Amino acid sequence: MKCVCPDHTLLTPLFPNPTLVSFPHMEIAAIQTHGLTRQFGALTAVNDVTFSVAPGQFFGFLGPNGAGKSTTIKMLTGLLDPSAGTIEILGKPFGASALDLKRQIGVVPEGMALFGRLTATEYLHFVGRMYGLDRDTCKLRTEELLEFMQLANENRKLVTDFSHGMQKKLAMAAAVIHGPKVLFLDEPFEGVDAIAAGMLKSMLQGMIQRGATIFLTTHVLEIVERLCSHVAIIHQGRLVANGSLEELRAGVASTLPGAESSQRLTLEEIFLSIVGAGGQQEAPQELSWLA
Numbered sequence: 542m543k544c545v546c547p548d549h550t551l552l553t554p555l556f557p558n559p560t561l562v563s564f565p566h567m568e569i570a571a572i573q574t575h576g577l578t579r580q581f582g583a584l585t586a587v588n589d590v591t592f593s594v595a596p597g598q599f600f601g602f603l604g605p606n607g608a609g610k611s612t613t614i615k616m617l618t619g620l621l622d623p624s625a626g627t628i629e630i631l632g633k634p635f636g637a638s639a640l641d642l643k644r645q646i647g648v649v650p651e652g653m654a655l656f657g658r659l660t661a662t663e664y665l666h667f668v669g670r671m672y673g674l675d676r677d678t679c680k681l682r683t684e685e686l687l688e689f690m691q692l693a694n695e696n697r698k699l700v701t702d703f704s705h706g707m708q709k710k711l712a713m714a715a716a717v718i719h720g721p722k723v724l725f726l727d728e729p730f731e732g733v734d735a736i737a738a739g740m741l742k743s744m745l746q747g748m749i750q751r752g753a754t755i756f757l758t759t760h761v762l763e764i765v766e767r768l769c770s771h772v773a774i775i776h777q778g779r780l781v782a783n784g785s786l787e788e789l790r791a792g793v794a795s796t797l798p799g800a801e802s803s804q805r806l807t808l809e810e811i812f813l814s815i816v817g818a819g820g821q822q823e824a825p826q827e828l829s830w831l832a
């Protein structure tokens with residue numbers, strides 16, 4: 542199992558030393574980090590994180606609020622410099638100046654970073670041109686994407702007047718307009734209605750079938766369980782688990798007493814047993830002033 546768990550007593554026996562981890566079956570990883578670290582003053586938001594995502598994987602990056610997911614994705618997409626460690630994308634060193642690599646990735650970052658004073662058509666056209674698409678291709682893909690996202694009738698509004706869910710769909714459209722090989726999504730389903738979420742899921746599955754790699758952060762476990770072939774869990778800046786869902790399930794089950802270990806654990810149970818059992822402060826069970 543390709544897992545690390547530096548100081549987590551529950552899982553220590555399951556997850557070997559990260560320096561011993563090897564990936565013999567992988568030629569060139571789509572994403573590879575070594576010792577990725579980011580500090581904000583005294584806080585180490587991402588702490589010595591090493592992992593690899595194979596081409597074609599749908600990789601779910603899970604963790605509680607504040608665990609370091611968005612900070613990691615910002616470093617992986619050049620939005621934030623690491624304090625230490627290295628990143629390779631498609632086998633090449635990745636940094637803020639790696640323009641050729643940036644053309645091959647797409648990102649829906651935290652906060653989406655849209656330009657509010659444009660219409661959706663203007664925005665997608667602009668993004669497509671920035672990625673180097675010619676005018677005709679931009680026009681065609683913009684129309685197709687707006688139809689697909691059910692935003693085609695919203696073109697008299699500025700993006701700033703879109704609802705949160707509409708902005709999420711537009712951000713997703715902008716992230717894929719150039720046909721990226723590697724797609725990074727930070728909480729893409731947050732605020733999106735059930736119909737749109739279903740559409741987006743099938744679009745992402747289609748991309749995976751055509752060979753793209755997807756790195757998805759979310760705290761919606763059901764989405765990870767349904768979509769992702771691999772799961773990593775970050776907790777307080779450290780990677781505490783990494784493997785296929787079955788590997789994580791087997792790892793956690795092996796720590797449970799007899800009868801419980803034979804049950805098929807849900808991802809929620811796996812997640813809670815990894816991040817809930819250790820390190821969390823005891824929270825008050827109720828708020829006394831609430832009726």
Ligand SMILES: Nc1ncnc2c1ncn2[C@@H]1O[C@H](COP(=O)(O)OP(=O)(O)O)[C@@H](O)[C@H]1O
Binds near residue numbers: 586605608611612
């Ligand atoms: N720009 C920043 N300045 C200071 N602290 C930050 C900054 N960005 C994130 N953090 C802190 O880093 C930690 C990880 O944040 P984040 O990566 O956004 O978590 P997640 O996405 O897993 O919820 C949090 O404690 C957060 O407050």
Ligand SMILES: [Mg+2]
Binds near residue numbers: 610611612651727
């Ligand atoms: Mg986040």
